Amino acid sequence: MIPVYICDDEQVISAHLKKIVSDQIMILDADMGPVRVTDSPSELLKLQRQDTVPAVYFLDIDFPGQISGLALAQELRRYDPRGFIVFITAHGDLAFETFRLRLEALDYIVKGDYDAMSVRVRECFESIQERLHDEPSGQGSYCTLKLFDTVRHIPIQDILYFEALGYKHTLRLHLVNELLEFNSSLDHFEEQLGEGFWRCHRGFLVNRGHVRKVHLKEQIVELDTGEECPLSRKAKTEYRAGLS
């Protein structure tokens, strides 16, 4: 069961929303619940820790006098990096792109018309179900990456390879459909990730799971995405020794 939280300081809205959400869960026969309603962010944070994650959160954007919806969502994310956040707003002009990029917020719902809200909630649940279905069910291993004060958990199977750039201690992490550049060292990740990864070159650390072929003669490691990493002479000798 995936718990659902609604946090809004307007009683009317949250009562409304609770009804809509419960109805939609029934209609879709979704594996979600219980639906909890609160009007205070601090209580929501407490509630979150008492149940399982991931969870679904419907949050009001602005709590007068309290922490902003953004700060609240960041706090929630810290404990539940894979949860689903949906914002509730009174006006259509909220900065949703910011929330989507920064918090991976799922969607937003405009307060007001009951039917329109129902449709929106239903869409949210459908997309949540789809995402849960796509996600590999087993708790796969993750590579943790701390950038500023957020920690990112990257599924190991998404990592293609790490590349050390010529600049001072800059790494480029090649993921499926993503590039990430940050300051760190290959040695650090070689240690963290262990056997699943192979230092095929002084400046490259590849995910063994993505290696398609090793071209010994051309000194190239080919990945299943078609990308290529160089193979150093030292790694080549070790590789050969490992084979025989």
Next chain:
Amino acid sequence: MPFAFRISVIIFVFILSGLGMFWLAVGIVGKKVRTRPFLIYAACSCAVYVLSVVLSSWFVEEEFLFGPYFSLLFAVIGYTVEAAALGLVVRKCYGIPFVQGLTAAMLSHFIIYTVDDVVSAATKAYSPVFGGMYLYTFITIVLPKLWGFFIAFLAAYVLCKSGFYRYFAALFSGRFKTVVIVAVSWIFMLFWTFIDFFYPNTEPNALYALFFFSLITVVLLWVQFMAMYTAGQEKIHVQEETIAQQQSHMELLEELQQEIRAFRHDVTNLFSGLTLQAQEGDLDGIQEFMKKTSSYFDEKLGNEIKQMDCLNNIQLYPIRSLLTTKLAAMRQKHIQGALEVLYPVQEKQVMETADFLRGLGILIDNAIEAVPSKDGQIRLVLLQEERELYVAVVNNYEAEPDLNAISEKGYTTKGAGHGTGLSSYRKIISRYPGCVTRTYLRDGFFVQELRMPVQSA
């Protein structure tokens, strides 16, 4: 003289002049002297000299070897390579563009050799002949080098303190200017070589010394003047740009005013209709009306007002004007542009504003180039947080960008001539440790993120 003494004098002189050159060149580009880059440079220049001596003794015939032509050739090649080596070291270790490092190296070469030449000529002319060779060597060889080093040290200090590098960098803003500057500095570097070549029998005296010291002063003043002049031009250019940007801001305001006028007209009409309905007691009609008009205001004016608020949130004025211009350009090209700046953005980021400006400009230009010709969408996000400034440029695209190819140099979907942007973007970012860049595709959008650390208070 014993061999050990000769060797130690040579090594001493070598290190001193090398250190002087390094110190001054680093001072010109406004950085602090560090040990490691110097050692790299020293190794390079030693290698250059040893190699050139070995090569010339192998391949050049004896009578040519000590002739004037050879020493000219030797100096021209040797000095140039040495200056290039220093330029490379400065580029690698300090992140200064190569041409600037090269020019700095050549200028400092000129200054040090001038001092050295003049002082050694003077000491040779005026020093009494000592019985022992040690003192003579000291006075005519070591002392001039010490002087050279001292002057270099002093000049570097003064240049650093006066923030000379700002002007110096402005000298390299155009291709033509860069070529002229490099050529002139090259000639200065080889000035003494040419003098020796064309007038081998010049007799040094006090006037001669005076002349060359004034030459150094003139060269420094010339460089300073040129630099200040270009910096001034640059400033005018920037101001012109600001005016253009403000004009486009004005246009946005005027547009908004027009729309408000139209809106007022509409509202008056709508309300007279509503009044009628109310008088007739048509509740259903009124409800219908409310449903239709509640989002009307947002649709009409919401976007412009929101964008204006976001722009006003940016307290980094160059960035604000950049965004204003770019948003105007998007409107002109019928690209749907949106800006989100949730909290005030102040000048707190580690990156210098000029570099931030260039980097952001590159990202936005790329986005404008990449959007499909119909229904292009670009979203810009700036978010000031406690420890970082978050920037994102999001666009839809016509051809799906190949992320693997993007990491290569000069990637573009637009054919040759484009795509230098990304590599210079990367170069800018690489100068600031702690920055994180992320590039990814999601739901049909191409996202470029930049996260910059904020200066700790």
